[in-house]
Amino acid sequence: MSQGDSLRRGFLVGLLATAIVFVLLGGLIGVFGTTEDRPEGVAERWLTAVGDTTRSGVKGDAGTRVADHGDPSLVAALIPAGIDMHGKSAFSELEVGKAIRRDGGLQVPYHVALREGSTTAGQGVLSMVKDPQRGWQVRALGPPVAGATVPSKGGSAVSKAPGVLYLAALVIGLFVAIGCSRLVRAAEPSGSLPA
Amino acid sequence: MTTDEAGLATVAPGVPGDFEEASFTGPVDDPSLERDDAYLRLLLWLLVSAAFFEGYDSSILALLLPNIQSTFHVSEAVLGITRIPIELGLFVAFFVARLSDRVGRRPMLLWSVVGYTLFTALTAFSWDIWSFAFFQFASRVFLGAEYAVGVTMIVEEFPAARRGRALGTLLTFAALGTIAVGVLLGAGVQDGPLEWRAFYLVGLAPLLVLSFYRRRIKETRRFLAVRSGRIASDPEPSMLEAWQPRYRRNLVLVGLVHMLRSIPLFGSTAWWAFYAERERGFSTGRVAVYIICAYGLGCVGYYVCGRAMERFGRRPTALVYFAGGITFSILLFQSTSPSVQFVALLLAVFFGLGMGPVMSAFATELFPTEVRGQAAAWVRNVFEIAGYVFGPALVGILGDHTNGAIGNVGDTVSLLMVLQIPGLWLVWKYMPEMRGRELEEISA
Numbered sequence: 070m071s072q073g074d075s076l077r078r079g080f081l082v083g084l085l086a087t088a089i090v091f092v093l094l095g096g097l098i099g100v101f102g103t104t105e106d107r108p109e110g111v112a113e114r115w116l117t118a119v120g121d122t123t124r125s126g127v128k129g130d131a132g133t134r135v136a137d138h139g140d141p142s143l144v145a146a147l148i149p150a151g152i153d154m155h156g157k158s159a160f161s162e163l164e165v166g167k168a169i170r171r172d173g174g175l176q177v178p179y180h181v182a183l184r185e186g187s188t189t190a191g192q193g194v195l196s197m198v199k200d201p202q203r204g205w206q207v208r209a210l211g212p213p214v215a216g217a218t219v220p221s222k223g224g225s226a227v228s229k230a231p232g233v234l235y236l237a238a239l240v241i242g243l244f245v246a247i248g249c250s251r252l253v254r255a256a257e258p259s260g261s262l263p264a
Numbered sequence: 265m266t267t268d269e270a271g272l273a274t275v276a277p278g279v280p281g282d283f284e285e286a287s288f289t290g291p292v293d294d295p296s297l298e299r300d301d302a303y304l305r306l307l308l309w310l311l312v313s314a315a316f317f318e319g320y321d322s323s324i325l326a327l328l329l330p331n332i333q334s335t336f337h338v339s340e341a342v343l344g345i346t347r348i349p350i351e352l353g354l355f356v357a358f359f360v361a362r363l364s365d366r367v368g369r370r371p372m373l374l375w376s377v378v379g380y381t382l383f384t385a386l387t388a389f390s391w392d393i394w395s396f397a398f399f400q401f402a403s404r405v406f407l408g409a410e411y412a413v414g415v416t417m418i419v420e421e422f423p424a425a426r427r428g429r430a431l432g433t434l435l436t437f438a439a440l441g442t443i444a445v446g447v448l449l450g451a452g453v454q455d456g457p458l459e460w461r462a463f464y465l466v467g468l469a470p471l472l473v474l475s476f477y478r479r480r481i482k483e484t485r486r487f488l489a490v491r492s493g494r495i496a497s498d499p500e501p502s503m504l505e506a507w508q509p510r511y512r513r514n515l516v517l518v519g520l521v522h523m524l525r526s527i528p529l530f531g532s533t534a535w536w537a538f539y540a541e542r543e544r545g546f547s548t549g550r551v552a553v554y555i556i557c558a559y560g561l562g563c564v565g566y567y568v569c570g571r572a573m574e575r576f577g578r579r580p581t582a583l584v585y586f587a588g589g590i591t592f593s594i595l596l597f598q599s600t601s602p603s604v605q606f607v608a609l610l611l612a613v614f615f616g617l618g619m620g621p622v623m624s625a626f627a628t629e630l631f632p633t634e635v636r637g638q639a640a641a642w643v644r645n646v647f648e649i650a651g652y653v654f655g656p657a658l659v660g661i662l663g664d665h666t667n668g669a670i671g672n673v674g675d676t677v678s679l680l681m682v683l684q685i686p687g688l689w690l691v692w693k694y695m696p697e698m699r700g701r702e703l704e705e706i707s708a
Binding site (some may be wrong): 077079080091106107109110111113117118120121126127130134156157158161162163164179180182219220221222223226227228229230234235238239241242244245246249250252253256257258 | 269322334335337426436453457459504507509510512513515516517520524541542543544545547548600654664665666670671672674675676678679682683685686689690693
């Protein structure tokens, strides 16, 4: 086998190995991924859709998305009528925090800032209920609740990686370091890769 | 590929290596092909637009991510996945740029400007996230080719003593592209009738002007000389030349260090604005101020890195910059205090992006002249682009607020930063020190 053929063969083997690594990585992410929607994520999507109800070009679609994830009648409480948003999203700031359990349901803290004008419902909680067919739904707006605040006001993030995950990342880092170290050594002229 | 006055190696990403050695041997001795200072200045100013728009284009996507998400109403995971085809455009650009060896630098440059302009304009008219991804992919192909051909033209036209400075100017303008997006963001362009789409049209106007002035650009002396047979063309090296057993160890080492750095680095730069707005409650205006200040001051990191690697050596400089990049990036994505975040962003840019010169030195100095261009191209267009492609995608998929395994961008980026530790280890354990050594000595 000529050196050129050998290089090409090594290159194809490398390509195949890389593809396998990425497929395995994708599988791993899939295995550890959550199959159930987080209520905070749904609440954020709903608020985004509410903001888009004043946005040119996507108003109709936004209305559909609002109805998909919650009660459309709540929009009026968040965006007072008669304010011209100049065809933009109604919210210039949008943030949700970690949900808390209260009164048998889930409440997601939120904060929005209107692009124009003001609203008394700029911050508070969204009451979420899980519908067996439609998943998490926003059913009511409430005033701020003690212990439920958005991260920028000192509350918890929507989701927090547990400490053990950082430890696992360090262990993975160690294995990556060992693997890379072996690859570098194997690539030396006297190494085991095909030459 | 070349070295500047201080001996600092400067990477020329994607530059075909086949004309490289001859460009060091001196000018082609035909008076009609002499390039005066005025022409070289014009050439440089026209070529910096390619570098400027490389920074500008990438930053639009990073800084306006929440706006783009809102327009196409897609999840963070989908946003992350669409970055894969978009950034693969830079990989394809490597092959497109190689066409300049056949058709000439000038036509390749002009066609790449036209292609970039066309697809950037079309991006503004995207109707869904996939059309957006396609137009951005095509725009990246031409932008990457334009940048690579621009660097080749500088290498072939500028005298050795001014080449390093010219390439340095190119790198600086990439950072200015990011600052420009910050300024436009602060000016509220995204609040205009065209929203984020206006940013792509703003990028169009100067390019149209540049397209007009580019009529004054001449074919490089080196290419004309080769075509007319006055000097012999080097045989086109195989793409796999840099994988020969005698270079392979260094290529694997440098490539892995680049990849381990770029996955978390580009994951963090692509998602910081989104993180700041959605997980820390920043307004768009505050994001703009932070970006302008952090990139403005953080760019000093490039300069300090260049000086430090000459004074203290490549390895210690890289180790300090790696450690600083990891520390301040984690602080940036974990702190809840806006003032701490400001300082952390500034220092994360200083160390994280500022280590570019020492990474360029690794990618060039460890290889002999005959394969330096090929090796640098592999490092930049394959290993490093793996970071552009997979870094943002991993953060989007794992950090998706609704379905992601981790569920928040801040923790996902912090966890990915751990990947830089093996890179740091590889530098400490295997990377040879090249300070004060001539390229020939290192090659031997």
